[in-house]
Amino acid sequence: MVKKQVPDWLNSSLWSSPASPPPIESPPQQRQQQQPSTPPRSTLRGEDAANRPSRSSPKSTNYSSESAVERPAIAVPPPAIRTEARRTKAEIRDPLSSNNNNYNYNSDEDNVSSTGSSTTSPSLAAGGSSAEDISRQAQLCQELSRKIINMGEVRKLASQGIPDGAGIRATVWKLLLGYLPCDRSSWPSELAKKRSQYKHFKDDLLMNPSEITRRLEKSTIDESNGKDKGLLSRSEITHGEHPLSLGKNSIWNQFFQDTEIMEQIDRDVKRTHPDLHFFSGDTPFAKSNQEALKDILIVFAKLNPGIRYVQGMNELLAPLYYVFKNDPNEENAAAAEADTFFCFVELLSGFRDHFCQQLDNSVVGIRSTITKLSQLLKEHDEELWRHLDVTTKVNPQFYAFRWITLLLTQEFNFADSLLIWDTLLSDPEGPQETLLRVCCAMLIIIRRRLLAGDFTSNLKLLQNYPSTNISHLLYVANKLRTKSAG
Missing domain, CATH: 1.10.472.80 (Ypt/Rab-GAP domain of gyp1p, domain 3)
Known part of the structure; x- marks a missing residue:
C-alpha cells in the first residue's frame, strides 16, 4: 500500500514560526506580577477523557469544587486586536479591569511548539490596530449602514475576524445567527417583539408555585366580586395545587423536579470563567450577569424538555452574553439577556x-x-x-x-x-x-x-x-x- 504523501502546502514557510520580537523590559515589581495562572477547564456533561459517566451525575472531574481554586484578580488590557500574541488561558481581557500593565505572555509552550508562536509588532503590542483590521472594520461598518444588509459580504468579512474596536461584533453575530433580519428598517419592531416574548417566558416559567397559587386565589376572589375574601378553604385547593401532590400536572411536583436542574445550573454558572471579573466575583455587576445566565438556561430547559439542561451549555452561552452585554448601544446592552436567549437557541439548533x-x-x-x-x-x-x-x-x-x-x-x-x-x-x-x-x-x-x-x-x-x-x-x-x- 502506497503511503499518502504529505501535501506540498504543509511544507510551506508558513509552518515556520517567525522570530518573536524582543520582550519589552518592565520594572522588577511589575515582572513579579506576570505569572499567569490557568483556570480549570470545563468538560461538557461532566465527562472524563477515559470514562464517561451518565448525564444525570452531577459530579465531574473538571467541574469539581476542588478544582475551582480561587485566584488573585489579574489586571488585563482592553479589547485587543486580531494579531495580538496569544495569552495563556488565564489572561482574558475584562471590561472591569482598569490596570493595563504590559505582561509578557510568552510561555514555554510557545517556544516548544513548532507552530505555536504568535508575533506582535511593537506598535501592535502598544495597543494599535493593524491596517487590515482598520480596513475590515470600515467595510463592516459600511455594510451594516445599508438599508438592506448584504449577508454574503458580511459573512465574508466576519469570517476573517471582527475587529474589537468598532463595537460591532454584537450586531454582526445577531445577523449571522438570524436573529436580526437583513432589512434594517424592521430591526426595532423585531427586537421589541422578541424581547417582550422573552419577558413573558420569564414571567410564566420562573414563577414560584406559591406565587401561582396566590394568583389563582386572587383570581377566584376577583371573580366572586370580593364576597369571599381571605384564604381558600381546604376543599377548594385542587390536587395539582397541593405541595405534596405527585400528579404529573402538579405545579409543585414539577417545581421539585426542576430544582435539581436549577441547582446544577447554579453550580455551573458560578464556575463559568472564574478568571474573568465579568462573570465571577462578588461585585453586583458580576452577580447580575450570573443571574442572567441562570435565567436563560432555566427558561431554555423548561421550553425544551427533550434536552433540558446539559452540563457545559453555560460555556456556549457565555460568549454570546459577553458580546451582547458589551454592546456600546445602551439599549441593546440592557436587553442582552433576551437577545442572548434567542441567539443561544439558534446556535444550539x-x-x-x-x-x-x-x-x-x-x-x-x-x-x-x-x-x-x-x-x-x-x-x-x-x-x-x-x-x-x-x-x-x-x-x-x-x-x-x-x-x-x-x-x-x-x-x-x-x-x-x-x-x-x-x-x-x-x-x-x-x-x-x-x-x-x-x-x-x-x-x-x-x-x-x-x-x-x-x-x-x-x-x-x-x-x-x-x-x-x-x-x-x-x-x-x-x-x-x-x-x-x-
Whole structure:
C-alpha cells in the first residue's frame, strides 16, 4: 500500500514560526506580577477523557469544587486586536479591569511548539490596530449602514475576524445567527417583539408555585366580586395545587423536579470563567450577569424538555452574553439577556443532537461527528491519522468530544475563542463543517510533535492544547476547505 504523501502546502514557510520580537523590559515589581495562572477547564456533561459517566451525575472531574481554586484578580488590557500574541488561558481581557500593565505572555509552550508562536509588532503590542483590521472594520461598518444588509459580504468579512474596536461584533453575530433580519428598517419592531416574548417566558416559567397559587386565589376572589375574601378553604385547593401532590400536572411536583436542574445550573454558572471579573466575583455587576445566565438556561430547559439542561451549555452561552452585554448601544446592552436567549437557541439548533444521549450512536449524534473529524484528518494527512489512530491508538473521543461539544471555548483563551466563533458563525452552511476543519487544522499544525509522541504524551498534548497563532490556525482550516473543494 502506497503511503499518502504529505501535501506540498504543509511544507510551506508558513509552518515556520517567525522570530518573536524582543520582550519589552518592565520594572522588577511589575515582572513579579506576570505569572499567569490557568483556570480549570470545563468538560461538557461532566465527562472524563477515559470514562464517561451518565448525564444525570452531577459530579465531574473538571467541574469539581476542588478544582475551582480561587485566584488573585489579574489586571488585563482592553479589547485587543486580531494579531495580538496569544495569552495563556488565564489572561482574558475584562471590561472591569482598569490596570493595563504590559505582561509578557510568552510561555514555554510557545517556544516548544513548532507552530505555536504568535508575533506582535511593537506598535501592535502598544495597543494599535493593524491596517487590515482598520480596513475590515470600515467595510463592516459600511455594510451594516445599508438599508438592506448584504449577508454574503458580511459573512465574508466576519469570517476573517471582527475587529474589537468598532463595537460591532454584537450586531454582526445577531445577523449571522438570524436573529436580526437583513432589512434594517424592521430591526426595532423585531427586537421589541422578541424581547417582550422573552419577558413573558420569564414571567410564566420562573414563577414560584406559591406565587401561582396566590394568583389563582386572587383570581377566584376577583371573580366572586370580593364576597369571599381571605384564604381558600381546604376543599377548594385542587390536587395539582397541593405541595405534596405527585400528579404529573402538579405545579409543585414539577417545581421539585426542576430544582435539581436549577441547582446544577447554579453550580455551573458560578464556575463559568472564574478568571474573568465579568462573570465571577462578588461585585453586583458580576452577580447580575450570573443571574442572567441562570435565567436563560432555566427558561431554555423548561421550553425544551427533550434536552433540558446539559452540563457545559453555560460555556456556549457565555460568549454570546459577553458580546451582547458589551454592546456600546445602551439599549441593546440592557436587553442582552433576551437577545442572548434567542441567539443561544439558534446556535444550539445546529448542535442539539450532540446533547441528546439517546442519539449518541446515531448518524446525527456526537460519535458520528467525531468520526467525521477522523475521516477528515485521514483525507488531508493520512500519515498523522495512522499514527494517532493505529500506532498510538489515541481515541478521538478522548479529546475531540470537548472540542466539538463546547465549540473550542475551553481550548483557547476567551478573546481567541471569540475570533474563532467569528469564523464558525460566518459559514452559511452552519458552523459544524467549519468547526471540524478547525479541529483538523489543530491536529495538523502540531503534527511534528504528535508524530514524535506516544499515547501518553499525545493524549496530554491534545487535552491541553498548546498556545498557537489563531490567524494561522484559521488560515490552515480555510486551506483545508479549498483543498477539499478542489
